[in-house]
Amino acid sequence: MTSEHLLDVRDLRVEFRTRDGVAKAINGVSFHLDERETLAILGESGSGKSVTAQAIMGILDTPPGYVTGGEVFLRGQDLLKLPEQQRQAVRGPQISMIFQDALSSLNPVFPVGWQIAEMFRIHKGMNRSDAQAEAVRLMERVKIPAAKERVKAYPHQFSGGMRQRIMIAMAIALDPAVLIADEPTTALDVTVQAQIMQLLKELQAESGMGLILITHDLGVVADVADRISVMYAGRIVESAGVHDLYGRPAHAYTKGLLDSIPRLDQRGQTLYAIGGLPPNLMRIPPGCPFNPRCVYATDVCRSGEPPALVEVLPRRLAACHHTKEVLADGRA
Amino acid sequence: MIKYIIRRLLQMIPVFLGATFILYFLVYALPGDPWAGRCGDRECPPAYVEAFKREYNLNEPLLVRYALYMGRLLQGDLGRNFRGNYVIDELIARYPTTLKLALIALAWTAVIGITAGIIAALRKGRFIDHLITVSTLVVISIPVFVIGAMSQFAILKTGLTDIIAVTASAGTLQQLILPGIVLGSLSVAYIARLTRTTLVENLRADYVRTAKAKGLTRQRTIGIHALRNSLIPVITYLGFDFGSLMGGAIVTERIFNINGIGGFIFQSITARDGANVVGAVTILVMVYLLMNLIVDVLYGVLDPRISHD
Amino acid sequence: MTDAANEPATQVASAGQPDAVGVQADERHASLWSDAWRDMRRNPLFWICVGLIAVFLVMAAFPTLFTRADPEYCILSNARQAPSAAHLFGTDIQGCDVYARTIHGARASILVGLLATLATTTMGIIIGTISAYAGGWVDTLLSRVGEIFFAIPILLGGIVILYSLPMPDKQPLLLQVGKVVMAIAVLGWPSLARIMRSSVLQVKPNEYVQAARALGASPLRVITSHILPNALAPIIVVATINLGQYIALEATLSFLGIGLRPPAFSWGQAISQASGLGYIVNTPHMLLFPSLFLSLTVLSFIMLGEVVRDALDPKLR
Numbered sequence: 001m002t003s004e005h006l007l008d009v010r011d012l013r014v015e016f017r018t019r020d021g022v023a024k025a026i027n028g029v030s031f032h033l034d035e036r037e038t039l040a041i042l043g044e045s046g047s048g049k050s051v052t053a054q055a056i057m058g059i060l061d062t063p064p065g066y067v068t069g070g071e072v073f074l075r076g077q078d079l080l081k082l083p084e085q086q087r088q089a090v091r092g093p094q095i096s097m098i099f100q101d102a103l104s105s106l107n108p109v110f111p112v113g114w115q116i117a118e119m120f121r122i123h124k125g126m127n128r129s130d131a132q133a134e135a136v137r138l139m140e141r142v143k144i145p146a147a148k149e150r151v152k153a154y155p156h157q158f159s160g161g162m163r164q165r166i167m168i169a170m171a172i173a174l175d176p177a178v179l180i181a182d183e184p185t186t187a188l189d190v191t192v193q194a195q196i197m198q199l200l201k202e203l204q205a206e207s208g209m210g211l212i213l214i215t216h217d218l219g220v221v222a223d224v225a226d227r228i229s230v231m232y233a234g235r236i237v238e239s240a241g242v243h244d245l246y247g248r249p250a251h252a253y254t255k256g257l258l259d260s261i262p263r264l265d266q267r268g269q270t271l272y273a274i275g276g277l278p279p280n281l282m283r284i285p286p287g288c289p290f291n292p293r294c295v296y297a298t299d300v301c302r303s304g305e306p307p308a309l310v311e312v313l314p315r316r317l318a319a320c321h322h323t324k325e326v327l328a329d330g331r332a
Numbered sequence: 333m334i335k336y337i338i339r340r341l342l343q344m345i346p347v348f349l350g351a352t353f354i355l356y357f358l359v360y361a362l363p364g365d366p367w368a369g370r371c372g373d374r375e376c377p378p379a380y381v382e383a384f385k386r387e388y389n390l391n392e393p394l395l396v397r398y399a400l401y402m403g404r405l406l407q408g409d410l411g412r413n414f415r416g417n418y419v420i421d422e423l424i425a426r427y428p429t430t431l432k433l434a435l436i437a438l439a440w441t442a443v444i445g446i447t448a449g450i451i452a453a454l455r456k457g458r459f460i461d462h463l464i465t466v467s468t469l470v471v472i473s474i475p476v477f478v479i480g481a482m483s484q485f486a487i488l489k490t491g492l493t494d495i496i497a498v499t500a501s502a503g504t505l506q507q508l509i510l511p512g513i514v515l516g517s518l519s520v521a522y523i524a525r526l527t528r529t530t531l532v533e534n535l536r537a538d539y540v541r542t543a544k545a546k547g548l549t550r551q552r553t554i555g556i557h558a559l560r561n562s563l564i565p566v567i568t569y570l571g572f573d574f575g576s577l578m579g580g581a582i583v584t585e586r587i588f589n590i591n592g593i594g595g596f597i598f599q600s601i602t603a604r605d606g607a608n609v610v611g612a613v614t615i616l617v618m619v620y621l622l623m624n625l626i627v628d629v630l631y632g633v634l635d636p637r638i639s640h641d
Numbered sequence: 642m643t644d645a646a647n648e649p650a651t652q653v654a655s656a657g658q659p660d661a662v663g664v665q666a667d668e669r670h671a672s673l674w675s676d677a678w679r680d681m682r683r684n685p686l687f688w689i690c691v692g693l694i695a696v697f698l699v700m701a702a703f704p705t706l707f708t709r710a711d712p713e714y715c716i717l718s719n720a721r722q723a724p725s726a727a728h729l730f731g732t733d734i735q736g737c738d739v740y741a742r743t744i745h746g747a748r749a750s751i752l753v754g755l756l757a758t759l760a761t762t763t764m765g766i767i768i769g770t771i772s773a774y775a776g777g778w779v780d781t782l783l784s785r786v787g788e789i790f791f792a793i794p795i796l797l798g799g800i801v802i803l804y805s806l807p808m809p810d811k812q813p814l815l816l817q818v819g820k821v822v823m824a825i826a827v828l829g830w831p832s833l834a835r836i837m838r839s840s841v842l843q844v845k846p847n848e849y850v851q852a853a854r855a856l857g858a859s860p861l862r863v864i865t866s867h868i869l870p871n872a873l874a875p876i877i878v879v880a881t882i883n884l885g886q887y888i889a890l891e892a893t894l895s896f897l898g899i900g901l902r903p904p905a906f907s908w909g910q911a912i913s914q915a916s917g918l919g920y921i922v923n924t925p926h927m928l929l930f931p932s933l934f935l936s937l938t939v940l941s942f943i944m945l946g947e948v949v950r951d952a953l954d955p956k957l958r
Contacts, residue, residue, distance in 0.1 A: 088548070091545060092547030099542065107557055108539070108637055110560070122552070153640070347789050351793050355793070478932040485922070485925055579794045579797045583893055583896065583897065609801065616797055617797065624792075
């Protein structure tokens with residue numbers, strides 16, 4: 001069965017088998033992405049956002065991680081059914097990923113130009129000098145000054161923001177259809193953050209690629225994303241356009257997150273935070289996984305199957321038994 | 333880079349002076365007469381003692397004596413030994429053999445040790461990994477002289493003495509094979525474990541995840557990206573090991589009757605010839621320190637985080 | 642893994658209060674040790690090592706439990722006999738019973754190992770802690786001194802030291818042991834001091850240490866109750882491994898004829914006597930049994946050190 005979306009993830013399931021038990025990291029995640037679209041996946045640490053990205057890319061550590069179900073359609077082809085060799089051919093040219101810490105994510109003993117040029121040498125069989133020239137071009141495209149000289153430098157000789165640009169250059173080298181950015185700006189200063197996000201938007205406009213932005217930072221998302229999917233305990237609990245979500249959340253968790261953002265007009269009041277901790281993924285509570293921390297929770301939330309992700313308003317999905325109340329309450 | 337080398341050289345000098353001073357102090361300043369044993373089992377006649385004291389400046393304060401000794405050392409004069417020969421000549425005559433021995437040990441260590449370490453890392457948790465880990469532990473535990481004696485036993489019992497010699501008094505390459513292997517056995521174990529540890533660590537590193545995300549094959553990710561990082565500490569350890577091999581050869585040379593520096597030290601201990609012992613050990617310490625310096629520089633060269641700053 | 646998530650009922654819907662997420666620092670270090678102990682308890686290798694070590698320790702302390710034969714009772718005409726009913730491990734070149742010599746040899750070998758480890762570890766802990774805690778020129782001075790001693794390879798340095806100390810024949814066991822221990826201690830402390838120093842430096846900036854100091858705890862108290870427990874883990878691992886290596890070192894020194902001498906008796910000596918090529922071929926038993934005991938002892942200490950290290954390694958949690 002094909003799909004009309006660029007990237008279509010359906011009912012993805014991932015578990016981690018450790019000697020202390022099985023952790024259900026991803027429990028039926030579905031979302032889609034189109035060309036020129038930016039989808040933000042939002043959630044706390046441990047919600048499963050990075051694992052989702054790694055499962056899509058096929059770079060999960062196996063063992064202990066195993067994809068136990070679901071389909072990932074890229075341009076109509078199910079990546080999960082491909083043999084590893086073909087999967088490797090997809091990574092880089094068609095779908096690529098950048099990571100949070102550029103210093104540890106780049107190989108410290110090879111020059112950056114060499115690492116960027118590697119994409120061309122390996123995937124396109126270019127020779128060294130042509131590949132190197134392409135690397136310089138890419139470094140210029142991501143606005144690294146004095147690219148021709150710095151192509152021979154090593155990762156540790158760059159600042160944090162520059163290193164992230166190098167990672168981006170590596171990722172877009174072969175013009176992939178989808179770029180997954182896993183917390184690309186979390187480790188950077190606020191001003192550098194803005195520059196990097198701006199760069200990503202420009203590159204997206206030029207190439208038409210789809211961008212998945214994984215983050216826990218609501219501020220970053222507001223500027224950049226078209227749609228947001230909120231994750232909790234390995235599930236998508238709400239999915240909506242940016243403005244709709246920020247204006248009126250439909251899930252208790254999203255509301256909690258938004259209410260936790262400190263605001264200038266809250267002066268003198270106690271800051272709000274969602275009580276409790278995210279669940280241990282080996283012992284997810286029955287019913288809705290958010291129920292122990294939820295102010296709206298009632299008995300129906302505490303047992304049985306978790307609520308399904310359904311359309312509650314046009315083009316808005318939520319997995320909550322009390323979505324009407326949440327919508328009604330609006331923002332705090 | 334040059335600055336780094338010069339800085340390290342300067343740092344090495346006080347350490348070298350300190351270490352050689354301690355050695356000198358130990359031999360010539362501790363209770364017990366340094367001329368003891370020079371006259372066989374009898375007491376030395378007073379005239380001899382006086383001449384001895386004068387030659388070795390034993391009437392001067394310790395530091396002065398040390399300075400004089402070092403001065404002569406830097407000119408290549410390590411004094412004379414019991415038999416009246418220059419110590420430095422004895423050492424020069426013998427070091428090629430020890431050098432050959434150490435090189436054989438090093439080659440064997442590098443090839444077997446690194447290969448075993450890579451295999452153990454790639455097959456982590458499986459039988460071959462446990463086998464390699466346990467056998468390296470066992471090898472580390474068995475002292476070199478036991479391994480040496482056992483290997484001689486094995487060769488003699490299986491009658492392979494034509495191919496593999498069990499003594500090496502002539503110091504030929506063929507004769508040095510078995511001693512080289514024995515000498516290197518401890519190092520093989522350490523190198524294998526070090527290679528395994530660093531490779532396992534690097535395989536978990538973030539940049540390996542990036543390499544996978546770039547669509548690189550497993551061979552390339554491990555063989556080029558991970559290995560290049562892992563081999564830095566391994567190669568530097570090999571350099572450091574070479575320095576200590578020269579010193580550790582004492583036991584091996586004793587077992588296999590090799591006429592190298594180690595054997596020389598051993599004979600001199602038995603003959604209580606102090607000048608030989610001090611001279612040889614001082615030189616070996618110097619070699620050791622020099623190798624450490626070379627290794628540090630090597631590390632700086634191999635790791636761009638240090639060389640490109 | 643925190644157990645907070647297992648008590649959801651007690652944390653329901655408190656819209657205001659964030660829970661205390663951190664675990665107390667003391668609880669954290671206590672649970673590292675108890676986790677480690679639990680892991681070790683379940684590891685069969687741990688018990689094998691402990692068992693072997695216990696056997697050898699008993700052998701060293703009470704050799705008569707293992708053999709009635711007198712190691713000094715040597716009849717030359719009985720020399721070099723193969724193992725038999727009368728002499729379990731055969732006889733050596735002087736006609737002494739190899740079994741008796743091997744059992745009695747444990748004492749000197751293990752005593753040297755134990756005392757040398759005690760000495761180097763104590764010196765290392767004290768000097769390393771002072772170095773890290775005091776900082777400044779004290780640290781620099783101590784580190785340089787350590788480097789100087791570290792530059793002398795232990796075997797070579799040990800040879801020179803023992804060569805220089807008068808070692809007349811027929812010295813009592815303890816005196817000889819003391820000399821060898823001193824030789825090892827003088828050269829061995831720098832590596833332990835270095836480890837201790839870096840451990841303390843890692844722990845010192847932690848907040849609970851600062852808190853203790855702010856509350857007025859004296860430096861000694863801060864060190865003993867807060868810093869030491871956390872910094873000790875790598876020291877324990879290295880000390881255990883060193884024990885094995887020092888036993889091997891003593892054996893090597895005795896093998897070379899510069900370690901323990903008669904009437905003190907150790908495994909190294911026995912192996913030395915049995916190592917001539919002629920003996921190896923014709924009477925391997927003289928070599929085999931002391932070698933076996935020596936290797937097993939060293940192996941059990943080194944393996945124990947590895948087991949402890951794996952148990953204490955937080956990365957493997």
